[in-house]
Amino acid sequence: MIISIESVYIFTGIITFLSSIYTFFDRKNPRRLTTGLFYFIYAITLMCAKVIPPFYIGILVLVIVAIAGFGGVRTGSYGEASSEERNHNRGRLKSWLFLPALLIPLVTVGGVEGLNDLKIAGKFLLDPSNITMVALGLAAVVALVVAMLMTKSSPLTSVKESRRLIEAIGWAAVLPQMLAMLGTIFDSAGVGNVVAKAVDHVIPAHSLFWAVFAYCVGMALFTMIMGNAFAAFPVMTAGIALPLIIGHFGVQADKVAAIGMFAGYCGTLMTPMAANFNIVPAALLDLKDKNYVIRTQFPTAIILLGVNIVLMYLVARF
The missing domain is CATH 1.20.120 (Four Helix Bundle (Hemerythrin (Met), subunit A))
Structure with a gap:
């Protein structure tokens, strides 16, 4: 296949990795080093899970659990636009603001229904074993590109906004993956x-x-x-x-x-x-x-x- 579920994880890991670099240098975050380390390690598990042995991935997971458990994950400063700027952009874009968000479900459904059998050079365009997740990842990228074109912002702006959102979520960002593995462990046990x-x-x-x-x-x-x-x-x-x-x-x-x-x-x-x-x-x-x-x-x-x-x-x- 050309676009696999692994590609989606790697892309997510790259965004998280770049976000962690900003966090390391955010002096307004009272726990900038531990917070940055938390998201840096999380990014490594997303990008390199296929090459790092499971035992060492487990150790990395224990490290980020310890960081979160001892209060090492905090929010910082994100250089957000002023209310005047936001109101100006809102007035300029009007209802088009909702376009990127609406594109995600539309492109996801379109990918699942329309691209599930598409092959290029004898290879599936989208991973058939994880078609929905891969289509969702592709939809997120499409929505991101459209949002940058609409707002005339740079890729760095999207990284900064991604950092703001993921740090607002905090340690809970890693919980779904851990709980999914818990079900497998319970079943195997x-x-x-x-x-x-x-x-x-x-x-x-x-x-x-x-x-x-x-x-x-x-x-x-x-x-x-x-x-x-x-x-x-x-x-x-x-x-x-x-x-x-x-x-x-x-x-x-x-x-x-x-x-x-x-x-x-x-x-x-x-x-x-x-x-x-x-x-x-x-x-x-x-x-x-x-x-x-x-x-x-x-x-x-x-x-x-x-x-x-x-x-x-x-x-x-x-």
């Missing part, structure tokens, strides 16, 4: 088997409702722990859905899997571990209460979880 044994002692073997209840609630709870429904899915499905709902009661696997994922998404709404959904918006909006998004979503999540339990039970029965 046989946590699903442990869950199956525990559930076997608690749930009556003849009760479809309690099996469904345990699976849906378990998906939500494990998602709250892992921050990702995809990470919780193999654990809870192996532990409850496969042996009980599918194996014992004979419910169709596709229906169980689909509704089970919806139940997991309810957990996503209720946990700070789902950083990109809950912590990142609070950081970008500069909310004083970092859990405000979660508190707002919590009632909706509980109601939807109940709906998913009832829905799966009815699908299983009829």
Whole structure:
């Protein structure tokens, strides 16, 4: 393939690396050295993960966890435009300001649907095994170029703005990758088997409702722990859905899997571990209460979880 998922990681790593250089020289950041080191190491893991042995990547991860854990990641000064300049640009560009943001989903869908089979010199243009992520990365680059042309700004301006955004997010920027790996570790460690044994002692073997209840609630709870429904899915499905709902009661696997994922998404709404959904918006909006998004979503999540339990039970029965 010509554009692989590795290319997307490398591009992201380059932006993060350049951002870290600015941070090292930002004297208004009270922790500029540790903050710069945090993003520098993170950039290395993105750019060089394919050439650095996993053991040493693990050590680098432990280092950035230690830096964040001891309060070494802070925000600094970013030389932002004044309110007058922003108002002037807003008046000049008007609704065209939204074009770069709108291009990201449009180009992503176009890439997935229109470029998935395109080959150049016998090679796929986009990595077919990660077509959506690669198309998303390509869309981000297209949106970036369009934004620079619209605003007549230099590539360095985009790096500075990227630095401002990633430092507003802070340590939570690395959380999605770590939590995705946690799901793989749990699955490899046989946590699903442990869950199956525990559930076997608690749930009556003849009760479809309690099996469904345990699976849906378990998906939500494990998602709250892992921050990702995809990470919780193999654990809870192996532990409850496969042996009980599918194996014992004979419910169709596709229906169980689909509704089970919806139940997991309810957990996503209720946990700070789902950083990109809950912590990142609070950081970008500069909310004083970092859990405000979660508190707002919590009632909706509980109601939807109940709906998913009832829905799966009815699908299983009829």
